[in-house]
Amino acid sequence: MTVPLTEAAGGAGADPGGVLDDVRGFVESEIAPHAEEWDQNERLPPKLLTRIGELGLWAPFLPAGLGGAGMTWATLGRVHEEIGRGCSSVRSFLTVHTMVTWTVQRWGTDGQRERWLPRLATGELLGxxxxxxxxxxxxxxxxxxxxxxxxxxxxxxxxxxxxxxxxxxxxxxxxxxxxxxxxxxxxxxxxxxxxxxxxxxxxxxxxxxxxxxxxxxxxxxxxxxxGPPGWAAATVMTGALDLGRYSVACGSVGILQACLDACVAYTSRRTVRDGRLSELQLIRRKISDMVVSGRAARLLCAEAGRLKDADDPATIMATWVAKYHASTAASAAASDAVQIHGANGFSAAYPAARLYRDAKVAEVIEGSTELQQLTIAEEAYREVAR
Ligand SMILES: Cc1cc2nc3c(=O)[nH]c(=O)nc-3n(C[C@H](O)[C@H](O)[C@H](O)COP(=O)(O)OP(=O)(O)OC[C@H]3O[C@@H](n4cnc5c(N)ncnc54)[C@H](O)[C@@H]3O)c2cc1C
Known part of the structure; x- marks a missing residue:
């Protein structure tokens, strides 16, 4: 069951060719049911990596004729959200692989593109x-x-x-x-x-x-x-890290959605002395916070994606903001999810513990929470001084 955070937030029409529907089905049937097992085994199965290639997700920005999915940034964000809802480890694979593939596509020579992109696009070669x-x-x-x-x-x-x-x-x-x-x-x-x-x-x-x-x-x-020697800091590093930050922000929205879904399902079943958990006001307050922070996070990611599609440099700061809000909100929601599940929140039989651990990673990678706080405030002072 998925509790709608809001459909329109991702941008109506952000799914040309219905790729999101395909990815949702893929997550429901081939990712989410196995996420706990992969987490415990500390590995993803090779079969899954092949399936990701069949959907064209290893090279989202390459045209379909070259083995990619020809996606917009907005669609990529929704795809990484969906994957993040199912399993953050899979989303992490996609994040770094896309950073490498996009680097070759964007800054590589013709020779580098010819040599690497076809195998990167199928996932035969991972980055x-x-x-x-x-x-x-x-x-x-x-x-x-x-x-x-x-x-x-x-x-x-x-x-x-x-x-x-x-x-x-x-x-x-x-x-x-x-x-x-x-x-x-x-x-x-x-x-x-x-x-x-x-x-x-x-x-x-x-x-x-x-x-x-x-x-x-x-x-x-x-x-x-x-590119030329000494050139990567302002180009490849900045550009690829921005992509990674966007992907992690969107993946964090997926974690928020998974927390909400798990908590609504659990509280609708579980009864305590004062009644069903879903009827208790203190529980409802936590559910409300998940809905509101999830919607806000998805809107911030949609804004960052829209600015990327428009080639607007404002996307860099929009992505910092989206990542800051989405990752910290996902951590807070996952902490509440564990609390709501009580002892079951500590068990691998429920997703809450994994979501809690995965959400914390999102606060460290692709610019930690503290770096985001510093960067966003610095920009605020710069804006005011203008
Ligand atoms: C699961 C996982 C996957 C990863 N995957 C990759 C990968 O694929 N490729 C890759 O290159 N790296 C990867 N990393 C590394 C990740 O990018 C770094 O962990 C991250 O950049 C933070 O660096 P650090 O761990 O060295 O922490 P440090 O830089 O040592 O920071 C430690 C703490 O100090 C805080 N801090 C740092 N500077 C300041 C400051 N100026 N003011 C206030 N606080 C500050 C940080 O926010 C953090 O809380 C991964 C990490 C994890 C956990």
Whole structure:
């Protein structure tokens, strides 16, 4: 059962070709029923990854003729919301893979597009976005991985940590310093010197198959570099992180929806001394908060998506705002969901515990809550000073 937060908020007509209906059906039948099992096993099944390719979701912005889905940003947002409603680990895979695919599509050379996009579009090749390091996260400018120019191209040395899909990705988008500035490289995961170690036992998005990736004297050709050297900070990094932030914001709306659905279903059945939970005012207040914060989050995401489709730079700040509200509201709703479920909220037999753990991840990745608070306030002061 899905409790309508509001249909129109995503933008009427935001579903050309009915892709959203297909994705909803896919989530209902092939994702949501298995999310707890994947969370416990800490992995996603290969069959699922193939199905995502069949729906064209690995390369949402590529035209259908090239194996993509030819989506608008608005539709992408609703798709990632739906996937996030079913399983945040699947949404995480889609987030980072889309960041890599879009980077190749947008900033790659013809040769890079021809070499990588067809297999990225089917999911035969998965992408990992490799920016964070053991000693640098929020402050990406402190990253220490280095690429040195040699006669045959570049040699990369460094260590990346917390790579979503890193255990199964075939193509790594690795951010390195080149002569002091940030550059992005496309590195096949089977290149000699690349060492991938799974990270297990994480709290949330447990099936997102995280990895630590050490690069030791990794030789790549000149064709591995995306754009000119030293050019990635203001382009690839900013653009891809904006995409990731939008995807996580929309996925957080999905978490809010899942919390609401689970809580309405549970409280409609469960009876305590004072009656059915659904009749109790203190419970109803929590349900109201989920409805209101969910609607607001979806509207903020829709605004960010609309501005992206219009190529309006205001989308960058709209996306920060959407991500801040959606991820913190999802955390609050998931905390209430656990509370409403009582002891059952701690059990894998109900989705509340997983939603709670996954919502917390959304507050850390793609710009943490604190960075959003700083960035949004900074913009507010800048606006007032104008
Ligand atoms: C499940 C998961 C998946 C991930 N997937 C990827 C991935 O695919 N690719 C990738 O590159 N990275 C990935 N990451 C890493 C993620 O991007 C970083 O965790 C994030 O950027 C925060 O960095 P950090 O963990 O080093 O925290 P830190 O930067 O050390 O921050 C620690 C705390 O301090 C706060 N803080 C930092 N600076 C300030 C400030 N100026 N003022 C106030 N507070 C501040 C932060 O908000 C945070 O609460 C993933 C992380 C997780 C948990």
């Amino acid at each position: 990992a976005f490799c920016l964070t390091e053991p000693d640098s996260g929020s402050d990406a400018s402190a990253a220490g991985t280095v690429a040195e120019r040699v006669a045959s191209g570049w040699v990369i040395n460094g260590e990346k940590k917390w790579m979503t899909a890193g255990q199964v990705a075939g193509l790594l988008l690795v951010f390195c310093r080149t002569e002091g500035n940030m550059s992005a490289f496309l590195v096949p995961a089977d290149t000699p010197g690349v060492e991938i170690t799974p990270i297990t036992g994480v709290m949330g998005t447990r099936a997102s198959m995280l990895a630590r990736i050490v690069l030791r004297d990794v030789n790549v050709g000149p064709d591995a570099l995306v």
